[in-house]
Amino acid sequence: MRNTPVYENILIVGGGLIGSSIARACREYGAAARVVMTDRDTAVRTSLRGLDICDEVSDEANPADADLVIIAVPPGSIADTAKALLLHMKPGATLTDVGSVKADVVDNIAPHLPDGIEFIGGHPIAGTEQSGPEAGFASLFTDRWCILTPADAQSAAAQTLEKFWQALGSRVEFMDAKHHDLVLATTSHLPHLIAYALVGTATDMETVTRGEVVKYSAAGFRDFTRIAASNPIMWRDVFLQNKDAVLDVLGRYIEDLTALKKAVRWGDGDTLLKEFTKTRDIRTRIIDAGQDSPEPNFGRDVAGEED
Amino acid sequence: MRNTPVYENILIVGGGLIGSSIARACREYGAAARVVMTDRDTAVRTSLRGLDICDEVSDEANPADADLVIIAVPPGSIADTAKALLLHMKPGATLTDVGSVKADVVDNIAPHLPDGIEFIGGHPIAGTEQSGPEAGFASLFTDRWCILTPADAQSAAAQTLEKFWQALGSRVEFMDAKHHDLVLATTSHLPHLIAYALVGTATDMETVTRGEVVKYSAAGFRDFTRIAASNPIMWRDVFLQNKDAVLDVLGRYIEDLTALKKAVRWGDGDTLLKEFTKTRDIRTRIIDAGQDSPEPNFGRDVAGEED
Numbered sequence: 001m002r003n004t005p006v007y008e009n010i011l012i013v014g015g016g017l018i019g020s021s022i023a024r025a026c027r028e029y030g031a032a033a034r035v036v037m038t039d040r041d042t043a044v045r046t047s048l049r050g051l052d053i054c055d056e057v058s059d060e061a062n063p064a065d066a067d068l069v070i071i072a073v074p075p076g077s078i079a080d081t082a083k084a085l086l087l088h089m090k091p092g093a094t095l096t097d098v099g100s101v102k103a104d105v106v107d108n109i110a111p112h113l114p115d116g117i118e119f120i121g122g123h124p125i126a127g128t129e130q131s132g133p134e135a136g137f138a139s140l141f142t143d144r145w146c147i148l149t150p151a152d153a154q155s156a157a158a159q160t161l162e163k164f165w166q167a168l169g170s171r172v173e174f175m176d177a178k179h180h181d182l183v184l185a186t187t188s189h190l191p192h193l194i195a196y197a198l199v200g201t202a203t204d205m206e207t208v209t210r211g212e213v214v215k216y217s218a219a220g221f222r223d224f225t226r227i228a229a230s231n232p233i234m235w236r237d238v239f240l241q242n243k244d245a246v247l248d249v250l251g252r253y254i255e256d257l258t259a260l261k262k263a264v265r266w267g268d269g270d271t272l273l274k275e276f277t278k279t280r281d282i283r284t285r286i287i288d289a290g291q292d293s294p295e296p297n298f299g300r301d302v303a304g305e306e307d
Numbered sequence: 308m309r310n311t312p313v314y315e316n317i318l319i320v321g322g323g324l325i326g327s328s329i330a331r332a333c334r335e336y337g338a339a340a341r342v343v344m345t346d347r348d349t350a351v352r353t354s355l356r357g358l359d360i361c362d363e364v365s366d367e368a369n370p371a372d373a374d375l376v377i378i379a380v381p382p383g384s385i386a387d388t389a390k391a392l393l394l395h396m397k398p399g400a401t402l403t404d405v406g407s408v409k410a411d412v413v414d415n416i417a418p419h420l421p422d423g424i425e426f427i428g429g430h431p432i433a434g435t436e437q438s439g440p441e442a443g444f445a446s447l448f449t450d451r452w453c454i455l456t457p458a459d460a461q462s463a464a465a466q467t468l469e470k471f472w473q474a475l476g477s478r479v480e481f482m483d484a485k486h487h488d489l490v491l492a493t494t495s496h497l498p499h500l501i502a503y504a505l506v507g508t509a510t511d512m513e514t515v516t517r518g519e520v521v522k523y524s525a526a527g528f529r530d531f532t533r534i535a536a537s538n539p540i541m542w543r544d545v546f547l548q549n550k551d552a553v554l555d556v557l558g559r560y561i562e563d564l565t566a567l568k569k570a571v572r573w574g575d576g577d578t579l580l581k582e583f584t585k586t587r588d589i590r591t592r593i594i595d596a597g598q599d600s601p602e603p604n605f606g607r608d609v610a611g612e613e614d
Contacts, residue, residue, distance in 0.1 A: 127526075191527035191528050198560060224498055239570075276503055285521045
């Protein structure tokens with residue numbers, strides 16, 4: 001469906017998976033009249049020009065005409081990018097980002113906001129394990145949640161940004177930045193850390209070869225490798241920025257894992273069965289909420305691809 | 308494709324995901340002339356009769372006519388089931404199983420083997436998070452590995468069982484039972500324990516609601532819930548039977564996770580980046596080996612299912 005443009009002029013800074021998907025979605029759903037993109041990497045700019053997914057690819061980030069500026073760079077570069085952009089943005093414009101950690105960014109940018117410009121933290125809960133401008137697609141945000149962390153959810157800027165994400169197909173939720181970071185530490189950051197650690201452990205075993213790990217990965221391991229294939233720079237930044245919340249949930253997790261370890265050591269089948277049974281409920285709820293596919297094995301057909 | 312039957316008469320004891328899939332595959336690929344199934348659960352037997360996937364569903368396990376008896380019950384019940392079957396099997400017949408742990412079962416059955424009957428441990432590396440006779444399908448084993456742990460890989464019984472699994476579409480590998488248990492502890496048992504623990508941690512957080520966990524699960528968590536939705540009885544038995552290997556890899560894993568925790572606490576971005584980068588290689592190898600789909604997000608289209 002096409003929408004009336006929510007913004008006249010948008011500047012997207014950063015042409016990776018998320019930035020390029022926003023540009024594609026803007027065009028597909030008519031969410032903005034004009035979209036300019038930029039990226040500090042020459043090769044990415046060249047790719048973006050070849051992909052033809054926006055109205056202009058600019059060598060420099062020039063936000064002077066933009067009604068909305070979207071920062072889609074790795075979390076560790078967001079605050080510095082924001083400070084540079086704020087020097088040249090026009091009054092009444094909105095600055096937002098798409099980073100996975102919110103409180104750190106909000107706290108860092110707030111002191112640098114000129115009168116008349118609002119910064120609203122944003123985080124589309126969408127993505128894949130792939131990176132770069134070619135990996136993006138227009139429907140990435142369709143029916144996914146986008147969390148916004150405005151200082152004032154009732155402000156005109158927040159309401160307009162909500163309409164923009166809805167135009168891209170998202171469901172929007174306003175949330176306190178610190179609470180966002182704790183929720184995502186649980187549902188995203190901890191799962192990624194766990195997966196990275198497991199892939200490291202499995203590849204470092206001296207009694208099991210890497211060939212064996214690869215060969216018999218279908219028994220569970222392969223799902224973790226997908227998660228652990230995500231953009232390493234982005235994830236480094238996430239853990240540096242969301243340290244406190246990650247250490248909190250990670251501490252709890254190690255406690256729970258240690259309890260299971262003790263049950264294994266003592267042959268305590270009752271405890272194991274109880275723990276393994278209670279986890280089924282949440283899976284059912286996730287499928288009912290449309291947040292995952294009910295198909296077994298995510299419906300993947302690996303064997304078929306080899307034929 | 309249809310094969311010349313590898314066995315005349317097969318008895319499958321246990322009609323769950325694996326047992327019922329073997330029956331379906333036998334019929335689809337002509338791997339056996341006649342297949343009889345049994346299950347100690349009346350409801351499962353009724354389901355099996357309704358599904359019509361074998362030649363006969365028997366109320367009692369009668370192995371007297373079977374050239375091959377396949378035990379497809381939870382790991383904790385395999386040894387007792389085997390002992391009862393061995394009393395009535397005919398000379399020259401082969402007994403096998405499909406359990407996820409091998410050394411414990413092999414050690415428990417060996418002293419009870421009469422002359423002329425061979426037990427060969429088996430483990431098809433195939434399955435989904437779903438359970439029961441309705442969850443099975445004929446192509447479950449297609450291009451998947453099946454590990455066999457015969458006392459003598461050159462025996463006629465081992466060679467025939469290899470042909471049988473190949474007729475079902477599998478690739479067969481012979482392996483020492485103890486080594487199997489260590490490999491699978493790494494690629495399967497540890498990933499499942501980790502996933503069960505994470506789902507437990509996330510659902511027990513008092514600062515993040517279950518509704519929030521469900522809503523924002525697409526950011527990584529949901530993949531773990533699929534794994535943690537697997538059959539709890541089977542997994543309890545796996546951890547009880549493969550205690551030593553699981554405790555070994557779990558100990559290494561907790562060390563690796565603790566090292567990442569320390570890097571997060573100290574803000575050591577270089578270590579995080581190094582660890583997050585080295586995990587990409589194994590993902591590529593798994594996809595190249597045909598053990599996973601290269602599609603982003605496993606190609607799942609959740610949004611589409613809601614339309």
